[in-house]
Amino acid sequence: MDAGGYFEEHRILCERLGLRGRILIAEEGLNGTVSGPSKMTEEYMRILQRDERTKGIEFKVDSSRAHAFPKLDIKLRNELVTLALGEDDFSSMEETGRHLSPAEWRVLMEKEDAVMIDVRNQYEWELGHFEGALLPRVQSFREFPEWVRRNRSQLKGKKILTYCTGGVRCEKFSGFLLREGFEEVFQLGGGIVSYGRDPAVQGEKFLGKCYVFDERIGVEVNRTVDATIISRCDHCGTTCDRYVNCSWSQCNRQHFCCEACEDDVMGYCNSVCRKAAVVSLAARGHASD
Numbered sequence: 001m002d003a004g005g006y007f008e009e010h011r012i013l014c015e016r017l018g019l020r021g022r023i024l025i026a027e028e029g030l031n032g033t034v035s036g037p038s039k040m041t042e043e044y045m046r047i048l049q050r051d052e053r054t055k056g057i058e059f060k061v062d063s064s065r066a067h068a069f070p071k072l073d074i075k076l077r078n079e080l081v082t083l084a085l086g087e088d089d090f091s092s093m094e095e096t097g098r099h100l101s102p103a104e105w106r107v108l109m110e111k112e113d114a115v116m117i118d119v120r121n122q123y124e125w126e127l128g129h130f131e132g133a134l135l136p137r138v139q140s141f142r143e144f145p146e147w148v149r150r151n152r153s154q155l156k157g158k159k160i161l162t163y164c165t166g167g168v169r170c171e172k173f174s175g176f177l178l179r180e181g182f183e184e185v186f187q188l189g190g191g192i193v194s195y196g197r198d199p200a201v202q203g204e205k206f207l208g209k210c211y212v213f214d215e216r217i218g219v220e221v222n223r224t225v226d227a228t229i230i231s232r233c234d235h236c237g238t239t240c241d242r243y244v245n246c247s248w249s250q251c252n253r254q255h256f257c258c259e260a261c262e263d264d265v266m267g268y269c270n271s272v273c274r275k276a277a278v279v280s281l282a283a284r285g286h287a288s289d
């Protein structure tokens with residue numbers, strides 16, 4: 001589609017419906033989350049489903065008592081996710097790993113010759129991930145190609161199962177794996193979010209919560225009796241899945257902090273940030289004298 005023209009049209013639509021959220025628009029389509037009164041979000045879905053350009057788009061609906069975003073933020077991109085491959089780039093619309101339903105995923109993940117790769121960031125992983133999955137310790141999505149090339153021997157001859165939050169990052173990453181010569185490449189269709197909603201698998205074998213990019217931060221996945229919290233408060237070590245941003249604006253690091261510790265540590269992620277914040281406050285005080 002003509003992403004540039006559609007971008008403007010989509011922004012007007014969201015504003016008219018009073019929606020808030022974060023949306024990326026590219027040639028291949030759009031991806032993101034919006035929040036608003038259910039009458040408006042229903043209207044939004046109806047309009048997108050009727051539109052030739054966005055027909056067939058997959059929606060996942062959660063109820064929430066208030067807006068999940070502070071504002072509306074729509075961005076135009078060359079592609080929804082990038083692996084920074086330069087001249088070797090390809091379209092995930094043409095090449096991508098086989099989609100697995102939650103039930104298929106549940107079976108394949110336990111095969112002897114399967115390797116599950118988590119295609120997300122470390123802070124997403126720390127809140128929750130699949131039992132037995134592998135987290136490539138990369139700083140950003142763009143570093144995945146190099147990681148794959150370095151770990152080729154570990155992946156060779158395996159059934160490679162990739163997953164991410166909603167499935168978008170895997171469209172690209174699994175396509176890349178195929179282009180690198182791996183043959184059995186699969187992706188969890190609709191991502192962790194769809195897996196958690198499936199009435200049959202009920203999120204089984206997912207540990208902790210799924211990190212999401214809105215004010216909810218974490219959503220439940222595992223609805224079986226085995227549901228657990230895997231993270232701990234950074235300060236006291238008690239079981240805790242409460243993510244808090246460091247109070248020092250220059251750090252702002254998301255860290256686990258239990259309610260009991262929050263007052264004590266004043267929201268700073270560690271003592272270094274706490275001291276730095278005091279110093280910068282003092283410096284500001286001095287400058288204004």
Ligand SMILES: [Zn+2]
Nearest residue numbers: 233236258261
């Ligand atoms: Zn604590």
Ligand SMILES: [Zn+2]
Nearest residue numbers: 246251269273
């Ligand atoms: Zn900090």
